[in-house]
Amino acid sequence: MDRRKFIKNVAVSSALLAGGGFESMCTVGRAKPENIRWSMGWILWRDFSGGSVPLAEAIRNISELGLDGIEFTPRKDELAKHGFTRESFRDLLAEKKLSVSGNYFSARFYDPSKREEVLTAFGNMLENLQFYGAKQVIIGPPGRVGDDMSEMIRGTAPVLNELGKIAKDAGLQIGLHPHVNTIVETPGEIDLIMELTDPRFVAMVPDTGHIRLGGGNVVEIVRKYRDRLSYFHLKDSAGKFNRPDFGANLRELGKGEVDFPGIMEILKQVGYTGWLNVEQDHTFMTPLESATESMKYINSTLKPLYT
Numbered sequence: 001m002d003r004r005k006f007i008k009n010v011a012v013s014s015a016l017l018a019g020g021g022f023e024s025m026c027t028v029g030r031a032k033p034e035n036i037r038w039s040m041g042w043i044l045w046r047d048f049s050g051g052s053v054p055l056a057e058a059i060r061n062i063s064e065l066g067l068d069g070i071e072f073t074p075r076k077d078e079l080a081k082h083g084f085t086r087e088s089f090r091d092l093l094a095e096k097k098l099s100v101s102g103n104y105f106s107a108r109f110y111d112p113s114k115r116e117e118v119l120t121a122f123g124n125m126l127e128n129l130q131f132y133g134a135k136q137v138i139i140g141p142p143g144r145v146g147d148d149m150s151e152m153i154r155g156t157a158p159v160l161n162e163l164g165k166i167a168k169d170a171g172l173q174i175g176l177h178p179h180v181n182t183i184v185e186t187p188g189e190i191d192l193i194m195e196l197t198d199p200r201f202v203a204m205v206p207d208t209g210h211i212r213l214g215g216g217n218v219v220e221i222v223r224k225y226r227d228r229l230s231y232f233h234l235k236d237s238a239g240k241f242n243r244p245d246f247g248a249n250l251r252e253l254g255k256g257e258v259d260f261p262g263i264m265e266i267l268k269q270v271g272y273t274g275w276l277n278v279e280q281d282h283t284f285m286t287p288l289e290s291a292t293e294s295m296k297y298i299n300s301t302l303k304p305l306y307t
Contacts, residue, residue: 035273036306038298039069039101041233044280045287053287055082056092061288063096065295071138071277073104074128086131093132100132101275102231104177106140110155122163126170136231136275137167137174138205141182141193149183150192156183157196164201175205175230178214181244185214187221194225204228207279208258209235213246219262226270233279234260234294247282252290254297264305 045058055078062070070093079089093099105125107118129135139160145152164174176193178184184193190211194204204225210233211218222229236256237249253260278298283290 036267036303037068037099037101037275039071039099039275039277040065040067040291040294041071041277041279042073043071044283044290047281048283048287050286055079055084055089058287059092059096059098061291063098065291066299067098067295069099069101069275069277071101071104071279072132073125086128090132100129100134101277102134102136102138103129104138104140105174106142108142109159110142110152110183115159118159118163122166126167126172129172130170135172136205137163137172138177138231138233139163139174139202140177140179141184144181144183144185149185149189152183153189153193154196157193160193160202161198164198168201173203173230174201175203175228177205177207177233178216179207179210180213180241180246185210187214187216189214190216190221194228199228202228203230205231205233207233207235208260208263209233209237209250209256209281210246212258213237213241213249219259219266222263223266226266229267229270229272229274231274232276234276235279235281236260250280250282252280252283252285252297253278253294254301255293260297260302261305264302268306 040062042055042058045053045055045061059070079086084092103125105122107121108114109118125137129137141156142152160174160176167174176184176197178190184190194202206218206222206225206229208218208222211221234253236251236253236258237246238251238256239249241249250256278291278294280290280294285293
């Protein structure tokens with residue numbers, strides 16, 4: 001595929017996308033509380049085990065809880081299923097004063113036979129982000145196969161560098177998102193992928209709950225990669241992870257074992273100015289109850305730590 005043509009197809013005007021990139025997310029000594037933006041993932045409502053929840057209801061919940069945005073990566077025909085077009089959904093977000101915080105993207109990056117498929121899907125995803133005026137791409141690593149992930153990580157890294165360059169040329173930013181049951185789960189795997197990727201093009205998107213379940217010290221890992229932070233998945237977890245099911249380990253913010261005050265202190269030190277997205281993969285409550293519990297903790301504990 002012609003790289004220049006690909007970039008042209010996904011780029012938007014520089015006036016609309018001036019700035020961006022995780023370099024501007026960490027500006028020591030210049031942080032202001034209003035530069036932290038809070039969002040929640042549609043996944044909480046979309047994958048609710050108690051039944052289908054309308055997208056419009058999720059948007060209403062998120063708005064009424066005082067959040068700034070939603071992480072929304074639409075599945076095929078999902079908007080139509082909920083009675084929306086892209087335009088009408090964008091209008092609803094504007095009415096509720098909400099933004100799309102980012103999109104999730106995953107593929108078998110290490111597989112050369114998937115190259116053209118990955119590039120095409122990535123281009124479509126970038127176009128969707130640009131349509132909503134969003135900039136953050138959350139890169140989900142492919143699933144684990146076997147015991148040693150190092151070769152798959154080494155095959156993935158150059159592809160992420162390429163995608164990161166494409167995104168940056170279009171005014172967007174990708175960030176690697178560690179997750180259990182993927183090739184980037186353990187602290188060693190996190191270190192390897194970060195070592196092999198170019199800081200200019202590939203940032204870090206910590207998933208706090210999954211880093212802990214994967215055996216990592218969340219605060220130490222956030223501190224280690226403090227200069228490469230572009231976005232967050234805030235998630236609480238507790239107990240020992242027994243592969244493959246992690247749902248039983250997940251908790252609403254402040255109800256598990258993740259040291260969120262420690263994380264916020266680092267973000268304050270580095271002057272992080274970006275999205276903090278609450279991503280609740282699983283809940284024992286209703287989506288609204290879960291979102292409300294996490295927002296109580298955000299408002300009472302986390303927001304004051306950054307002021």
